[in-house]
Every structure is written in C-alpha cells, then in structure tokens.
Amino acid sequence: MARLRNQQRGGGAGEGQGMEKFPVVILCGGLGTRLREETEFRPKPMVEIGERPILWHIMKLYAEHGLTDFVLCLGYKGHVIKDYFLNYKTYGADMTVRLGMPDAVQYHNNHTEDDWRVTLVETGLSTQTGGRVARVAHYVQAETFCLTYGDGLGDVNIGELVNFHRRHGKIGTITGVRPPGRFGELRVEADGCAAEFNEKPQVTEGVINGGFFVFQREFLERYLDQKDNLILEQEPLQRLARDGQLMVYLHEGFWQPIDTYRELKLLEELWNGGRAPWKIWK
Secondary structure, three states: OOOOOOEOOOOOEOOOOOOOOOEEEEEEOOOOHHHHHHHOOOOHHHOEEOOEEHHHHHHHHHHHOOOOEEEEEEOOOHHHHHHHHHOHHHHHOOEEEEOOEEEEEEEOOOOOOOOOEEEEEEOOOOOOHHHHHHHOHHHOOOOEEEEEEOOEEEOOOHHHHHHHHHHHOOOEEEEEEOOEOOOOEEEEOOOOOEEEEEOOOEOOOOOEEEEEEEEEOHHHHHHOOOOOOOOOOOHHHHHHHHOOOEEEEEEOOOEEEOOOHHHHHHHHHHHHOOOOOOOOOO
8 A cells, every 4th residue: 555654845755854744635625415304414424334434544545545624615504514523532432431521531442543633623614625725725735635536435545546647746636536337237139138237337438536635736826726616627627727737546446426315325334344455454
C-alpha cells in the first residue's frame, strides 16, 4: 500500500516534527434529495453503513494512507456532523458514569482516530460545490490538497493517486472510474437459456468523474470564487481542462456512488458480509 507522508508548505514530502498535514477537503453539504428516506433528518454523509456514517468510511480510507487532516464543507443539517465529532468518543466507547458526578466519566475502550484533526466549516445551505470549496480555502494552507465527495466509496489507492499528481506537475488530478451498472445484466445463449447473470456489472466503456481529486493550491486562487451558484464540475474544472492543467488518474477497481436506497443496501450487504472492497484498514 502506498502511504503518504506529511508535506511541508512550499517543499517536498518528508517526516518529522513541524511538518504540515496534507489536508483532505470533503463536500458534506448537499441535500441528498434522491435518498430522501434516509436524509430527512440527517445529511447524506451521516447515513450509516454498518453502524458507521458514510463520512467515517471515507475518512478511514484516507487515514489508512496517512492523511488525517480533514476539512468538512457543511451545509444541510451540518449540526448533525458537528455533534457527531464533538461526541465522537462518547458514541463509540463503553463507559461508566457516576450520576452524582456527571463530569466523572470513565471510558473503557479507545478508538484509533486520536490523530484525526477535523475542521468543520459552515459553507451555506444552498451553496453549490465550487462555492463550498472556495469558502474553506483559508483552512487549506498546504500547497497540495485532496478533495472528495461525502457520498461515494471506492478502494482508490490514495497514495498512488497523489504520487501520480506529483509526477505530472499539473494543477489538478481527477480520478476517472468506470460507471457501475444500475440494472442486472444477462448473457443469453442462442436457445434463450441464461448463461450468466450479474446483478451490478461494472460497465467497461466510458470513464466518469469518480470524485477523488488532488489539486495544487493554485486551483483555489485562480479557478474558484465564493459565488453561491459556482458548480465545481462545470466552469472551474472545464476551464482547468481547457488550460491543459487537468490530468486523469484511472481507477479500475471498486467504486460506488450512493444516490439511491438500492445502492445504499448494496454497500450494507458488502460490509455486513465482510466483502467491502473499500475497507483496507484492520
């Protein structure tokens, strides 16, 4: 597994005290209208897979590659995400409370996320993706940063992705993926007999935006502004591509967006069956 080291602003990769964390920006503010049965009372990144929010799964993937400095772009019901991290240890641990001494709490087990640094930023209820990223720019001090959505999972090798970005020297890298099929696929013999059935086949033609980005800070300064209606996937990325500054890292492994209840159940089945491809941590 390729792991990343902390990056010092203006310099290369290295380890040691005083090194700046390589930040990961995660878009968490959308309304999640296509998953309304789950998002009426919570934002979509907080919908659970295996009793853990989608957001936690995404952050664990990055943390396994050494990236533990997160900047979350909040919007719809952002207070739910704030509450989760403010009470992270309480939600995940066994504990003993003395009712006459409410401040005396004894925790009986520990989590493995003590080194996570999470900055939670209110970026507006109806702000579009580009505007949200622009509004957290002052929290992104490193020269290079990652960006992803809070509603998709994959076994993307973040270390290889960032190394690819560093090698080509352009401003931005987008992860290209094969779109998963939304319907069952049948292979039929000449006599009408079903020779093969695949419930969720991986489409082999075409590449789409998989949502795992790496950018230089220059992208924030030259291609974004804080307009509420600025959509990241339109003018900013289109102009970056026209300028010859956007490269594609092709990911051929597992990738799945979570737009529908059926897709959520698929991921739950993979997790509960011990077959979750994105779970690269112990």
